[in-house]
Amino acid sequence: MSRKNESTQKAAMREMMKNYLKDTNTNVRDGTDVKNVMRDMMSVLLEGALDGELDESLGYSKYDYKNKETDNSRNGHSNKTMHTSYGDMNLAVPQDRNGEYEPQIVKKYQNTVTQDMEEKIISMYAKGMTTSDIESHMQNLYGLEISDSTISRITDKIMPLVKEWQERPLAEVYAVVFMDAIHYHVRCDGHIVKRAVYIALGIDMDGHKDVLGMYVGENESAKYWLSIMNGLKNRGAEDILIACVDGLSGFPQAIEAVYPQTEIQQCIIHQIRSSTKYVSYKDIKALMADLKLVYAAPTEETALAELDHFKETWIVNILKFINPGMKNGLF
Template identity: 80%
Template sequence: MARRKSDSPQKAAMREMMQGYLKENDISIKSGNDVNSIMRDMMSVLLEGALDEELNEELGYSKYDYRNKETDNSRNGHSQKTMRTSYGDMDIAIPRDRKGEYEPQLIPKYQNTVTQDMEEKIISMYAKGMTTGDIEAHLKELYDLDISDSTISRITDKIMPLVKEWQERPLQEIYAVVYMDAIHYHVRSEGRIVKRAVYIALGIDMDGKKDVIGMYVGENEGAKFWLSIINGLKNRGVQDILIACVDGLNGFPQAIEAVYPKTEIQQCIIHQIRNTTNYVSYKDLKKLMADLKMVYAAPDEAAALEELESFGEKWNSKYPKIYKSWSERWATLSTYFKYPNEVRKLIYTTNAIEGFNRQLRKVTKSRTVFPSDDSLLKMLYLATMDITKKWTGRRRDWSQIRAQLEIYFEERLEKAEF
């Protein structure tokens, strides 16, 4: 059994004082509420003592020490203030001076809650998508606090180092699948409202667990931009990505081939189908989609190519762009055909990351324009932390999926000593 360390003189004195306090007042601790009550009393005594010392410093002399008094100002009793704390509400006696010049620094005039507690509340509200103006009004209504939106912004700015640390954190050595997608927002920049893309990378590791491994605010997508992102993943420890799933992002295939040349690329079939319908009149839509389903639902790639040719022969005269689009993108659209059904379901759509994006939009829907890139990133980071804390399990059927991946990517996984 471990022995308790010897108390420091300060801790020993406090222990003796607490034991005496409990004994003299016949107090027994039987529940968490009892602890809260005692902590509330202790905090009240400490705060009142600190405030009295603060006023001593302001006036230049201690209470009743009139010989050292060199001011015509003096004490003028106390005013009561109710403070809201994590231990419950408590009444504090705030000292006053005769001239009304004393402004408490420990508990500012319009503050009636403990700073850290309030900062946590502000950050929590920001994470739920509330604007700084909404938070300001909310604090005024609920707590009668006058906190400006600029102060709220400064409080939320305190998380920026955490955002940077999160963006640069080490990653797994290998990911089975990485989904890439973009979500767009409006941001103020140099007096103008501009459109910003937030590029998101969501990875599934070899244990079947998903995580947001990258989030980047940028202006334009392209090979150069994607190359910087993918190099960033490699610098953070990612040695290999087995399969990358994307929604036709410009420049992505070239960029990932430059960094991870063996990575398989799967373009989202669902997005390709949606883009296809842009060309089709309503009266033809049902028949055309039935013929197109014969392509993407084929049992293997050979059968799919035959169905694609049949589709072209039937519809090229009316909708030549559809066949052309599928043919030109076939190399990245058809990747999933080489795998069993369990892996196909994992990669032929980007539903995993789209679901995450929907949750982000739900949080940010009240924000039509963000004041800066940092404010956008702050909110998305906080929302991401809130969303991903529920991602505790692994993907369903992962044991079977992993066994299949280990067969198809045996050599690469062995090199990674995985």
């Protein structure tokens, strides 16, 4: 975009920078000088925004005592060091006499401009980075030196919260519980390995959804699901009306061992996939269309009628696909 079409705000910013560079005799010779200028600009903008926040909180602007309708007032500034991508920046944060003002643009315990540093570290840790990787990353990106022990202290903060969530009490009865495993590649001991994350999603009797638990295992197995079922019951889930699962071998038996009255509903998609294994590729679209009439039927009677039609149409073809030597319905 040409300068003729630039916004009024950008034109004013350009004029301000021109005057700043002229009045301060600042010479911008390299990237370091640019960073210093950007840091100063950021400091001025944030301090102005914070002053505006305090004006809004108090209900009157500075020296506008005629509109003052509160016993609270300004009480100077406190100094705060912020970590930015342009280096450390000193920030003057305004204060009020009653201590009621809570900064929102730069929150009370925030120590970076873009986002809280601890959140960055926890995010990197959750993605599988080692403490030494995080230390190197923070040094290269932000110029901050953070020790392994500091990073471990920060990440250890979330472990009690995770444990509390994993062991929290559950509702006594769930209308539906969906259970499945998602497979991820993660870093483990310096290697990328595949892990299964078991997820149980419940819908209670009021219709509210809740993730009942997430568990990490090496491979999905019915035996591991059995231990999860026992864990759910120990946390207070006495009954599950309907359990929705995939076609994993032994899965229904694992559920019945803990919840014998639970109705097992296997995922339609998995059942359809199992059916298509026995059909030639050229017939899959037609078979899927006929199967849809069964699963999408508005009533049980209609579904049974469509199922009979499906059997008449496809059973012989499926058997022929399994055994090409079959003739006239006989082997």
